[in-house]
Amino acid sequence: MEWETVIGLEIHAQLSTKSKIFSGSSTAYGAAPNVQANLVDLGYPGVLPVLNREAVRMAVKFGLAIDAKIARHSVFARKNYFYPDLPKGYQISQYELPIVADGSLEIVLDDGTRKRIGITRAHLEEDAGKSIHEGLPGVTGIDLNRAGTPLIEIVSEPDMRSAKEAVAYMKKVHTLVRYLEICDGNMQEGSFRCDANVSVRPKGSDRFGTRTEIKNLNSFRFVEKAINYEVARQIDILESGGKVVQETRLYDPDRGETRSMRTKEEANDYRYFPDPDLLPLVLDDAFIDEVRASLPELPDQKAARFSEQYGLSAYDAGVLTASRELADYYEEVVRRVPGEPKLAANWVMVELAAALNRDGVEITESRVSAGRLAGLLNRIVDNTISGKIAKEVFEAMWTSGRDADTIIEEKGLRQITDTAAIEKAIDEVLAANPKQLAEYRAGKDKLFGFFVGQVMKATKGKANPAQLNELLKKKLQG
Amino acid sequence: MSLTREQIESIAHLARLELNVTEIPVYQESLSRILDFVGELERADTSGIEPMSHPLPGLSQRLRPDVVTEEDRRELYQANAPRVEAGLYIVPKVIE
Numbered sequence: 001m002e003w004e005t006v007i008g009l010e011i012h013a014q015l016s017t018k019s020k021i022f023s024g025s026s027t028a029y030g031a032a033p034n035v036q037a038n039l040v041d042l043g044y045p046g047v048l049p050v051l052n053r054e055a056v057r058m059a060v061k062f063g064l065a066i067d068a069k070i071a072r073h074s075v076f077a078r079k080n081y082f083y084p085d086l087p088k089g090y091q092i093s094q095y096e097l098p099i100v101a102d103g104s105l106e107i108v109l110d111d112g113t114r115k116r117i118g119i120t121r122a123h124l125e126e127d128a129g130k131s132i133h134e135g136l137p138g139v140t141g142i143d144l145n146r147a148g149t150p151l152i153e154i155v156s157e158p159d160m161r162s163a164k165e166a167v168a169y170m171k172k173v174h175t176l177v178r179y180l181e182i183c184d185g186n187m188q189e190g191s192f193r194c195d196a197n198v199s200v201r202p203k204g205s206d207r208f209g210t211r212t213e214i215k216n217l218n219s220f221r222f223v224e225k226a227i228n229y230e231v232a233r234q235i236d237i238l239e240s241g242g243k244v245v246q247e248t249r250l251y252d253p254d255r256g257e258t259r260s261m262r263t264k265e266e267a268n269d270y271r272y273f274p275d276p277d278l279l280p281l282v283l284d285d286a287f288i289d290e291v292r293a294s295l296p297e298l299p300d301q302k303a304a305r306f307s308e309q310y311g312l313s314a315y316d317a318g319v320l321t322a323s324r325e326l327a328d329y330y331e332e333v334v335r336r337v338p339g340e341p342k343l344a345a346n347w348v349m350v351e352l353a354a355a356l357n358r359d360g361v362e363i364t365e366s367r368v369s370a371g372r373l374a375g376l377l378n379r380i381v382d383n384t385i386s387g388k389i390a391k392e393v394f395e396a397m398w399t400s401g402r403d404a405d406t407i408i409e410e411k412g413l414r415q416i417t418d419t420a421a422i423e424k425a426i427d428e429v430l431a432a433n434p435k436q437l438a439e440y441r442a443g444k445d446k447l448f449g450f451f452v453g454q455v456m457k458a459t460k461g462k463a464n465p466a467q468l469n470e471l472l473k474k475k476l477q478g
Numbered sequence: 479m480s481l482t483r484e485q486i487e488s489i490a491h492l493a494r495l496e497l498n499v500t501e502i503p504v505y506q507e508s509l510s511r512i513l514d515f516v517g518e519l520e521r522a523d524t525s526g527i528e529p530m531s532h533p534l535p536g537l538s539q540r541l542r543p544d545v546v547t548e549e550d551r552r553e554l555y556q557a558n559a560p561r562v563e564a565g566l567y568i569v570p571k572v573i574e
Binding site for chain 2: 017018019023024025026032033034035036037038039042050051052053054055056075076080082083084097131132133136138139140141142143144269271274276278279280281282
């Protein structure tokens with residue numbers, strides 16, 4: 001039987017506020033345990049949560065960016081469960097009336113087509129603390145610094161049909177929250193993570209199969225692997241006549257498999273109810289308009305502008321706008337190398353990206369600044385060096401931290417554009433290879449490349465390629 | 479409305495309350511009476527009335543500026559904890 005995969009994601013994005021959602025504790029990452037956990041975060045009796053305005057503003061910003069409805073009236077609810085990482089015995093979340101509802105994003109599939117992914121809702125809630133097991137035999141240590149950190153939980157429709165689509169969607173949300181500057185997107189630190197709801201059904205069926213939920217996936221690679229494993233597991237069960245059990249599962253990256261997890265509570269036992277400590281959140285048009293005015297150019301808008309303004313393919317525009325920092329870098333190069341947006345795109349996407357990737361550095365820490373890269377490209381444009389030599393110069397710039405002109409001078413890489421010098425080199429190569437010359441003249445056209453290679457070798461790659469081609473053709477004709 | 483024994487056991491579990499055998503029928507009876515009492519509300523005609531999430535009509539949530547106002551008082555707070563180690567609150571082992 002042919003099966004169809006159905007995936008929905010719940011993404012948790014930590015909002016980059018300075019203080020917690022309901023208290024004045026710091027949210028800075030990496031502090032000593034529990035130094036950022038005050039009476040509200042610790043769940044002491046008699047304390048009153050007061051909502052952080054900035055967290056509300058960030059949630060609204062996200063809602064506007066996904067073209068969603070912003071609730072003028074939303075309500076905080078208590079989600080009850082007993083777990084020591086949440087000392088109150090409940091998590092303050094939103095249930096029936098979330099702040100953001102009914103939005104969508106577009107992802108680009110492998111074949112270049114675009115697909116709309118619905119976003120059911122995005123609600124504000126508080127994060128829980130951390131449980132620590134290592135080095136504590138027989139007990140669990142609790143660090144509540146993270147308890148009360150603001151989150152938005154972004155709940156998609158079950159619109160994705162493969163692990164690849166799920167990853168494309170998650171990347172899109174990741175790019176968006178960073179553009180909006182509402183989340184740092186740091187997945188290692190847990191600022192951006194997701195739960196995947198996965199089910200399979202016979203292809204063509206319009207009913208959903210029983211789903212499982214894979215918790216706490218904190219890398220794009222894990223999302224893809226966990227979903228693929230889970231899909232295969234469910235198909236195996238169904239094809240051998242079994243039934244998928246609705247449950248929460250955990251992905252084990254070391255073993256590359258998902259396994260059943262002890263459930264906190266069944267979903268219908270969370271006993272949500274409106275939190276009596278918090279009044280309804282009411283937003284007026286002035287608040288929403290103010291947030292709207294603060295929206296930056298969004299990734300899709302930027303990509304469309306890049307395509308139009310710089311004549312880039314949709315793919316290239318998508319890659320160059322994957323982060324705001326990369327897009328800014330590219331545009332600075334373009335400004336400094338007028339009329340060469342495609343050359344700039346190739347260099348940023350190929351040479352620069354490879355170097356960043358190889359050394360594991362972010363674009364903001366690139367060892368070759370946009371200004372320096374532009375300096376190099378200008379030497380290609382004005383024929384001082386060839387594109388091939390430029391790669392060598394780029395490597396030297398990357399390792400030495402010096403500019404292109406200094407390296408070109410020092411290494412004597414300036415291109416040979418003097419016709420007489422190139423002709424001399426050609427004559428020497430032809431004289432040294434009489435056999436190949438005769439063969440070429442007898443019709444073996446393929447040998448043209450051989451001669452180009454020999455002349456380049458003789459000039460240490462510095463002969464201007466266009467001139468060389470032209471002069472060589474003439475000489476070969478005799 | 480009458481609650482079953484199983485319902486009482488489930489409610490007690492969710493609230494992490496330990497009930498002994500003699501207590502169960504007591505709660506069965508008294509909680510059922512409370513539900514009956516509150517159940518009288520169902521007889522009121524609420525058509526056209528918007529559900530209320532808070533008993534203070536006309537008031538809405540105050541927002542605070544995003545400013546860190548709390549300082550580290552871990553030592554003081556942890557003085558109340560039964561067990562602390564290396565700054566962590568220590569609890570019985572939680573297995574995921």
